[in-house]
Amino acid sequence: MEIGKSKKKELVKIKSIPYDEFKNNDYLEEMVRELNENGTNVIVGVLDEAINWGRGNSLWPLTFATSCCGIEFMAVGAARYDMARFGLEVARASPRQADFIMVAGTITDKMAPVLKRLYDQMADPKYVIAVGGCTISGGPFKHSYHVVKGIDQILPVDVFIPGCPPRPEAMLYGMMQLQRKVKLQRFFGDVNKKEVSEREYEEMMKRDMTANS
Amino acid sequence: MFDFSKVTSGIHTWLSEYLSQGLAIFIECVAVGVAILALYAIIAIIMIYMERKVCAAFQCRIGPVRVGPFGVFQLIADVIKMLIKEIVIISHSDKFLYNLAPYIVIIGSVLAFACLPLSQGLEILDFNIGVFFFLAVSSIGVIGILLAGWSSNNKFSLIGAMRSGAQMISYELSIGLSVLTIIALTGTMQFSEIVAMQSSGWLLFKGHIPAVIAFVVYLIAANAECNRGPFDLPEAESELTAGFHTEYSGMHFGLFYVAEFVNLFIVSAFAATVFLGGWMPFHISGLDGFNRVMDYIPGALWFFGKSFFLVWVLMWIKWTFPRLRVDQILQMEWKYLVPIGLVNLTIMALCVVFGWHF
Amino acid sequence: MSVQNKINQQFPTAQIEEKPDRLIISINAESLREFALMLYNEKDFRFDFMRSLTGMDWGEAGFGVVYHLESTDNKHQLELKAIIPDREKPFIDTVSDLWKTALLNEREVYDYFGIVFIGHPDMRRLYLRKEWEGFPLRKDYVRAEGLDMSNEEPDDTTVTWYRDEKGIPQARRYNLFEKEEYVVNIGPQHPATHGVLRFRVSLEGEFLKKLDVYCGYIHRGVEKLCEGMTYQQTIGLTDRLDYLSSLQNRHALCMCVEKAMGLELSERIQYIRTIMDELQRINSHLLFFATFCMDLGALTSFFYGFRDREKVLDILEETTGGRLTMHYNVIGGVEDDIHPNFVKRVKELLAYLPAALEEYRKVFTENVIAKNRLIGVGHLSRENAISFGTTGPTGRGSGWACDVRKRIPYGVYDKVDFKEVIRGECDSYARYLVRMDEIKESMRIIETLIDNIPEGNFREKTKAVIRVPEGSYYTAVEASRGEFGVYLESNGEKLPYRLKFRSTGLPLVACVDTISRGEKIADLIAIGGSLDYVVPDIDR
Known part of the structure; x- marks a missing residue:
């Protein structure tokens, strides 16, 4: 089923920002094409749209910051930039209640397992934004003995925001990109993972535990 | 003033014509239950939206504006998100209690909500010990919080829950004392009668000095009872990450979240009912013309107007003050509020005996 | 003798x-x-x-x-x-x-x-x-390959020789903690630790019995990195240590290399650097106010602090192009001349800030709850302050005159008249008040300097490859959180042999255990906030 161009625009609309202002439209259009390749059930599709509207407009960040970028992340929440406008201000300190994690700041070797654990503690569906040069590639500390060269080695990253540190505007842009991405995903059969029974879960836990020791 | 009991009794007679008595009452109960829950949900959404907008205004921000006009649909989006969010199962937790806790909190909250007289003739639970019942069910919530903290198997949750337990049980005392002061004045515990008594003037004015003291004590204690700032220790973000609900995700967390905000509304509405006349319009005895004009404003509007005003006052307090420490909170209660409450009760008793009130 | x-x-x-x-x-x-x-x-x-x-x-x-x-x-x-x-x-x-x-x-x-x-x-x-x-x-160190992703097991044993x-x-x-102790882990991902610091705290009810600090979650190996970089490259890393004193940190390193090379700087450079340092100090203390209030639960004050901080950042951004990591000082001067609007906007800021400070005073400083939470909490005696080396506002809150600007003047601090704010109460409230008063002193310094910036070069000529004569050099500046020192050992090559940064934050975390024992867990947050450490600066 071919999806019309106007329809596509509607899907990834962000209020009061022209579609062409976003730089990665090709990528998202490709994503939509792939998702719709086999066609979608009408009812599921409509439900999907409703749910994604909700999900996309209600992304709660985890309060997480390791270094410089964290201060800019605070600035995004503060008076001048005010991410509350997008409904993003409900920063949760508990990873269980957060929807996405802004990895703001360098991730070191010692921090990497902690970050992974935080990510694992978050409830599905969850997203990752890599903020700043350090999280993308190691940045200015690339040659250090104790810095992870890009968090995509340990986490599935959805949006990268370059900068050292990125300006608050850049962070808002990145968060809007995440909103667009979320709004395009298919919730049923894709983002919501198959539910596991309690026994399976216990087994998985056991496997995880033994793998670590 | 429009009396809602006409509508309700009309529906009752209409149903009784077609159905047996038992079935008619059953259907009415279901309808009332659904109505309460719907109203509860609507209030929750309004409250959270209001909180976000009010705090934004205090903080030189504008708050949610992107989703719908002025961001009014923001909360709808949040609810959808919360509903589909995964509920994380925690290993090494007491699973039964862990799952039960949020429901206990929400049940206590809904029951207390049902006590409030919304307008003339629009009372759901209205019987002779209404105030007593209200106080009893509103303290069920603390059990849920303690269970949540205990069953999560998380040290932060446990500390949060223990703080919450100590705090809520202590402040219950002050609430009880200040309510008792008013009951000494009214001589009844039935909400409808308390409201009816205020047709000639709100109890805050009728009971003058002791009533005003009781009102202030009540507001402080009620704020603490809701775990709101500056008494938000149980979930003090900078100390205990998220307090007793640290481990809760998805809708379980949503229930805590909603209950917290509706509880704020409930305590404000209770204060509005007991001290500020509930749905009763503002009357000044002697000025009949003025009173008649006031009567044109529907009771529900009065009720919600007063309640939301008090909610706003409590929000103002929350967004202004720093957080207290746990020993300071208990000190404040046991060293100041309780003695003040007791003395105040005595004064009120004297006022009632010698007829010094209006 | x-x-x-x-x-x-x-x-x-x-x-x-x-x-x-x-x-x-x-x-x-x-x-x-x-x-x-x-x-x-x-x-x-x-x-x-x-x-x-x-x-x-x-x-x-x-x-x-x-x-x-x-x-x-x-x-x-x-x-x-x-x-x-x-x-x-x-x-x-x-x-x-x-x-x-x-x-x-x-x-x-x-x-x-x-x-x-x-x-x-x-x-x-x-x-x-x-x-x-x-x-x-x-x-001769060679790093082993691979990333260890296993979780750290809590280990409370230690060794002594x-x-x-x-x-x-x-x-x-x-054992550091016995089995029957109730040990709570705070951090590394915790809203109160200002980053990724980790404490293990033994509790007795709400009271703190003992505290153990774990650092290193943001240890980036800056000192080792510097050994593989030319001097011009190393100055980029200093901005990212204590990112709220980035100009001052960089000032220290540039000054160290300039002194070692015997480079004379024009008056203009000294003036610009001093003004920039003080602007940075105001910026940092405003952020301190914001986060400190947030730690104590006064969320609105957090936004007030950030609102006013943005005004300082606007000025810095106009000249330096950065908001946090400014990259402004270079060896031999500053990157670029000040923006034509600079003087005007600084004056606007100076006119604006007193009202803001007055607002802070009303909202937070004079607040009963804030006073109750802070007065007498986290007592750091003068002896302990010196012994721990907690310089900066923390030391001055304990009655120790430790301001590098007065002790070993640099820049043009010897030409301006300003007061070193010292308070003798030694508690969290004193540390808070010292910072608030320092904002005013910084404003005074800027006020005196801003109209008299002399003409001259904004950057002295240096060689493309900088070599520092053999020897060891130590230079310190007063950064927003205390003495930031640079110890440079050179063997005459174009790369530094060893470059060590005296962290302002490490002494601050070192003293947390001492001053928080016997206090309540909520006080730990207040103490941590009042010390105002920046974690990447501790870990480097």
Whole structure:
């Protein structure tokens, strides 16, 4: 089923920002094409749209910051930039209640397992934004003995925001990109993972535990 | 003033014509239950939206504006998100209690909500010990919080829950004392009668000095009872990450979240009912013309107007003050509020005996 | 008796070199303990403040530890180099019982070089995980491949070294926390730790019994990185240590290299740097106000602080192009001249800030709850402050006049009249008030300077490749959180042989345990907030 161009625009609309202002439209259009390749059930599709509207407009960040970028992340929440406008201000300190994690700041070797654990503690569906040069590639500390060269080695990253540190505007842009991405995903059969029974879960836990020791 | 009991009794007679008595009452109960829950949900959404907008205004921000006009649909989006969010199962937790806790909190909250007289003739639970019942069910919530903290198997949750337990049980005392002061004045515990008594003037004015003291004590204690700032220790973000609900995700967390905000509304509405006349319009005895004009404003509007005003006052307090420490909170209660409450009760008793009130 | 005579008399083997600003003394590690005791106890020149402690790898000559000492009474400066010739088993005696700041600094040296301090109560690695192989700052270190993704197991045992009867060092393990203690883990991902610091706290109800600090979650190995970079490249990294003192940090490093090279700077550069440093200080203290209030639950004040901070950032951004990591100071001057609007906008800011400060006073400083939460909480005595080396507003809140701007003036601080804010209450509230008053003092400094910026070069000519003459250099500036020092050892090459940054934050976390014992868990948050450390600066 071919999806019309106007329809596509509607899907990834962000209020009061022209579609062409976003730089990665090709990528998202490709994503939509792939998702719709086999066609979608009408009812599921409509439900999907409703749910994604909700999900996309209600992304709660985890309060997480390791270094410089964290201060800019605070600035995004503060008076001048005010991410509350997008409904993003409900920063949760508990990873269980957060929807996405802004990895703001360098991730070191010692921090990497902690970050992974935080990510694992978050409830599905969850997203990752890599903020700043350090999280993308190691940045200015690339040659250090104790810095992870890009968090995509340990986490599935959805949006990268370059900068050292990125300006608050850049962070808002990145968060809007995440909103667009979320709004395009298919919730049923894709983002919501198959539910596991309690026994399976216990087994998985056991496997995880033994793998670590 | 429009009396809602006409509508309700009309529906009752209409149903009784077609159905047996038992079935008619059953259907009415279901309808009332659904109505309460719907109203509860609507209030929750309004409250959270209001909180976000009010705090934004205090903080030189504008708050949610992107989703719908002025961001009014923001909360709808949040609810959808919360509903589909995964509920994380925690290993090494007491699973039964862990799952039960949020429901206990929400049940206590809904029951207390049902006590409030919304307008003339629009009372759901209205019987002779209404105030007593209200106080009893509103303290069920603390059990849920303690269970949540205990069953999560998380040290932060446990500390949060223990703080919450100590705090809520202590402040219950002050609430009880200040309510008792008013009951000494009214001589009844039935909400409808308390409201009816205020047709000639709100109890805050009728009971003058002791009533005003009781009102202030009540507001402080009620704020603490809701775990709101500056008494938000149980979930003090900078100390205990998220307090007793640290481990809760998805809708379980949503229930805590909603209950917290509706509880704020409930305590404000209770204060509005007991001290500020509930749905009763503002009357000044002697000025009949003025009173008649006031009567044109529907009771529900009065009720919600007063309640939301008090909610706003409590929000103002929350967004202004720093957080207290746990020993300071208990000190404040046991060293100041309780003695003040007791003395105040005595004064009120004297006022009632010698007829010094209006 | 002068320092020199005394040393000559008691330790004839010590080599003494005299520099205009300090004495450099080299001794063998074996006599360190005796020497340190003498320096610490001698009445005439009590060296009671350890500015910095640096580990060294001198290759063939062995390892070494360099101590920078100062006597707070009569301002003597001393650089003590202890040489450990044995590369295989480097042992040296601890001085952590004399200068408490060495508690964490010696652990850092152990972590970097594997030098074991005998008598140190807690000889664990400070930054790296205990499974880490090798000592990264040794010159022959090669990093093992791979990323260890296993979770850290909580381990509450530690090791201490002592000499047995024959004088051979032996290790003894013991538990930091007993099994029956209620130990709560705070961090590394916790809203109150201002980043990724981790505490393990033993609680007795709400009271704190003991606290153990874990650093290293943002240890980026900056000092090792610098050894592989030219001087112009290293200055980029200083901005990212304490990102709220980025201009000041960079000022320190540039000044250190300039002094070593003997480069004369124009007046204009000095003026610009001083003004920028003070703007940065205002910015940092406003952020402190914001986060401190947030820690105490006054969320609205957080937004007020950030709102006004943006106004400072606007000015800085116009000239430097950055909001946080400014990259403005360079060796030989500043990157670019000040923006034409600069003077005007700074004046606007100076006119605006008093009203904002007044608002803070009404909302927070005078608030009953805030006072109750802060007064008397986290008592740091003057002796402890000096011993821990908690410089900056924290030290000044304990009545210690430790401002580098007054002690060893740099820039044009000797030409301006400003007050060093000192309070004697020693508690969290005093530390808070010192910072608030420092904003006013910074405003005064800027006010005096802003109209008199002289004409001149904004950047002196330097060679494309900078080489620093052989020798060791130490320069310090007063950063927003205390003394930020740069210790540079050069062998005349275009790369620094060793570059050590005296962190402003490490002494601050070192003293948390001492000052928070017996307080409540909520006070820990207030104490941490009032110390105002920046974690990447601690970990470096």
